[in-house]
Amino acid sequence: MRVSAKADYAVRAAAELAAAGEGPVKGERLAEAQDIPLQFLEHILLELKHAGIVRARRGAKGGYWLARPADDITIAEVVRAVEGPIAHVQSSPPESIEYRGNAVHLQEVWIAVRASLRQVVEQVTLADLVSGELPPVVEHLTGSPDAWVAR
Amino acid sequence: MRVSAKADYAVRAAAELAAAGEGPVKGERLAEAQDIPLQFLEHILLELKHAGIVRARRGAKGGYWLARPADDITIAEVVRAVEGPIAHVQSSPPESIEYRGNAVHLQEVWIAVRASLRQVVEQVTLADLVSGELPPVVEHLTGSPDAWVAR
DNA sequence: TCCACTCCTGACCAAAGCAGTCAGGAAAGT
DNA sequence: ACTTTCCTGACTGCTTTGGTCAGGAGTGGA
Numbered sequence: 001m002r003v004s005a006k007a008d009y010a011v012r013a014a015a016e017l018a019a020a021g022e023g024p025v026k027g028e029r030l031a032e033a034q035d036i037p038l039q040f041l042e043h044i045l046l047e048l049k050h051a052g053i054v055r056a057r058r059g060a061k062g063g064y065w066l067a068r069p070a071d072d073i074t075i076a077e078v079v080r081a082v083e084g085p086i087a088h089v090q091s092s093p094p095e096s097i098e099y100r101g102n103a104v105h106l107q108e109v110w111i112a113v114r115a116s117l118r119q120v121v122e123q124v125t126l127a128d129l130v131s132g133e134l135p136p137v138v139e140h141l142t143g144s145p146d147a148w149v150a151r
Numbered sequence: 152m153r154v155s156a157k158a159d160y161a162v163r164a165a166a167e168l169a170a171a172g173e174g175p176v177k178g179e180r181l182a183e184a185q186d187i188p189l190q191f192l193e194h195i196l197l198e199l200k201h202a203g204i205v206r207a208r209r210g211a212k213g214g215y216w217l218a219r220p221a222d223d224i225t226i227a228e229v230v231r232a233v234e235g236p237i238a239h240v241q242s243s244p245p246e247s248i249e250y251r252g253n254a255v256h257l258q259e260v261w262i263a264v265r266a267s268l269r270q271v272v273e274q275v276t277l278a279d280l281v282s283g284e285l286p287p288v289v290e291h292l293t294g295s296p297d298a299w300v301a302r
Numbered sequence: 303t304c305c306a307c308t309c310c311t312g313a314c315c316a317a318a319g320c321a322g323t324c325a326g327g328a329a330a331g332t
Numbered sequence: 333a334c335t336t337t338c339c340t341g342a343c344t345g346c347t348t349t350g351g352t353c354a355g356g357a358g359t360g361g362a
Contacts, residue, residue, distance in 0.1 A: 001152060001230075001268065003240040003261065005350065012254040019253040026308070033252045040351055046310065058309040059359030075260060076302075079152075085301060089154040093301045101184045102170040103163040105283045109226060109275055110154065112289040115298035116267040117152065124260055132256045138263040147266035150236060150244045151227075156321065177337070191322050197339065209338040210330025 003079075009036045010044050010082045011075055011129075017054060018070035018126035024056070024063030044082060051081035071127035079121065086121065087114035154230075160187045161195050161233045162226055162280075168205060169221035169277035175207070175214030195233060202232035222278035230272065237272065238265035 012034040017025060027045060031038040045064055048054045053073060056064045066073065080086060087110075089097060094110035123135045134142075141147060163185040168176060178196060182189040196215055199205045204224060207215045217224065231237060238261070240248060245261035274286045285293075292298060 001154065001234065001237050001239075002242065003152065003238070003264075004348090005241045008240055008257075011257060012250070012252075015253045015257065028308090034254060035251065037351065039353080042309070043311090043351090049310095056309060057359070058307080058357075059361095060307045061360065062308045062358090064309085080302070083152065086152050087154075088152075089159055090156045091153065095299050095301065099163070100186065102166045102281045103185060105280055105285065106159075106162060106166065108285060108293050109271070109280065109289065111298055112271045112285075112292040113154075113268060115292040115295070116271050117264060118298075118302075119292075120260070120263045120267050129256055129260065130253045134256065134259060134263075138260065141263040141266040141270075142259050144266070147262055147269075148246050150246065151231070151269075155319095179337090188322065190324080193338070194322090194340090200339095207338060208330070209328075209336080210332095211336045212331065213329085213337045215338085 004083060006044060007079045007083045009034070009041060010048060010078050012036070013041060013045065014048065014053070014066070014073070014078050014126055015129050017064060017066050018073075019130045020065070022065065024061065024065050026063045030064070047082050048078065051077070053077060053081055066126070069127075070130070071125045073126045074122050075124045075126070075129065076118065076122040078126075087117050155234060157191075157195060158230045158234045160185070160192060161199060161229050163187070164192060164196065165199065165204070165217070165224070165229050165277055166280050168215060168217050169224075170281045171216070173216065175212065175216050177214045181215070198233050199229065202228070204228060204232055217277070220278075221281070222276045224277045225273050226275045226277070226280065227269065227273040229277075238268050 013030045013036065016030050016033050027042050028038060031041050045054060049056055052067055054064050055067045076086065085093060089110050094107060094114055097107055099106045120138055120141065123137055128134050164181045164187065167181050167184050178193055179189060182192045196205060200207055203218055205215050206218045227237065236244060240261050245258060245265055248258055250257045271289055271292065274288055279285050
């Protein structure tokens with residue numbers, strides 16, 4: 001249950017693009033702004049492009065930009081583009097797993113886990129992220145001090 | 152963001168122990184009941200033992216049982232025992248990561264992700280799991296039909 | 303036309319994690 | 333003693349992660 005470096009990088013780069021607005025931004029600038037290895041980042045941006053989240057142009061004056069407005073792209077989309085489906089169990093989606101015996105209701109638990117995850121990650125857009133005005137659901141969750149302590 | 156086979160197995164075995172009540176249950180019986188490779192399961196049970204979740208006795212009439220009442224053990228505990236901390240980013244806890252530039256608020260998002268995850272996984276006990284009477288939070292999340300569709 | 307610049311793509315790589323298996327040892331009961 | 337069951341470490345094959353390297357291809361400017 002962890003977020004990979006790749007997903008983290010992808011969201012950070014996307015945030016940087018969201019903040020940049022219209023003009024194309026060079027990969028190198030993104031890499032510097034977020035301190036991400038350039039060559040690795042290029043692969044990530046390529047995946048984002050294939051997913052239809054960013055566009056790109058080559059050559060001088062080239063670079064990357066968002067394919068759609070920043071308030072229309074959620075973090076979930078970005079993460080899925082590079083990590084595939086969120087919240088799989090044993091690499092299959094929870095709704096397709098059949099549990100036996102005393103574990104039959106475990107499926108519902110994993111479904112709930114996925115739903116709660118989605119609730120935050122599908123709610124926050126890139127625009128929210130750069131502005132810092134996160135949706136109420138998220139504010140509420142981060143509000144409690146013990147959301148901030150490890151366990 | 153996936154649940155490993157190990158964590159899934161651990162919870163299933165724990166559910167089986169919760170249902171069994173007092174008497175020690177052989178590893179073999181657990182393995183059969185939940186269709187888990189025996190030798191792998193033994194390693195898992197050992198970790199659960201070290202975490203203080205189960206107890207065990209060897210020899211004839213030996214087996215495993217829960218160290219505490221089933222309504223006092225959450226799924227979170229079981230998962231943590233075998234997978235370590237839930238919801239890390241790049242293998243460090245979200246509260247210890249410093250983001251720069253336009254990604255500064257990403258930390259709050261990951262914190263919220265973790266909190267929402269905890270909300271379900273720390274709420275459901277083994278007793279809930281075997282009885283099928285899941286806490287309201289979970290029922291609410293699984294209630295919506297689109298919690299059950301993949302994306 | 304040619305060149306510099308930037309993205310695009312595939313191949314490769316080391317290290318770590320995952321999902322187990324194997325072999326044997328150590329307690330408990332009979 | 334002997335069987336049963338847990339306990340433990342070592343090992344293994346495979347996949348994923350987090351990159352790097354090398355070169356190709358489109359774009360704009362001189």
